[in-house]
Amino acid sequence: MSHSTRAVTPTAIDEAARRLAAAASTGTPCDPVRDLIGRDDVASAYAVQGRGIGARVDAGLTIVGRKIGLTSPAVQEQLGVDQPDFGVLLDDMAYTDGDVVPIGRFLQPRVEAEVAFVLRHDLADGALDVDQVRDAVAYAVAALEICDSRVAGWDITYADTVADNASAGAYVLGTEHHSLEQVEPREVAMSMTVTGQEVSVGTGAACLGDPLLAVQWLARRARDLGEPLRVGQVILSGALGPMRPVSPGATVAASITGLGTVSCTFTQEEA
Known part of the structure; x- marks a missing residue:
């Protein structure tokens, strides 16, 4: 997909990773990194993401899953792309239904509601067709994803x-676990409120036509990149409706038919 005529150097990849890491550590959003790696060089962007995740794992964090982004045709069109992307979930990103989430850990938080899956089998071998993906899912669960961008103004x-870990921030899982015999992900309907006001609605079909197709895309992409999906991992399959900004003190709640509800409240303090 790269339209660039010049090769992206390892130095540029390192510099992009440093820029994003500095934004995260100082709490000050940075300039975009496309001046260093181009607008659409997929391999270089994932290389930057890998540097950032590697540094956090080296600092003691554990990979617990993946998030899929850009599953909505409208968002793909907005960014001029024709494929989703993915980021890595780490153990310090996990919250549970009803938790109070410190808003100061984010730079520019926005929240979306989605179906999450937890795996009971690896997705490393075989055709990785949708039947295999369905069989690998232990259960589905309602989730909120707290997206964040280290890039100023979400520019x-x-x-x-991609370089910025697919704009991942944190996530909140509901407490109701449902097998795929109990719920069909593409048929669910979602409503999300921020402090009591409905701000986002959508359906399972809004996520690449079916959240399981999003997981299939991810399973193949992750295997291609040498880091296949593993048993026990959490997979956030992509937004069912528009992403919305949140401010200090906000309570976000989502209801997804067949999966129940999930909510969190953000602290009043920005830092």
């Missing part, structure tokens, strides 16, 4: 968001 191209 992102495809490469910027």
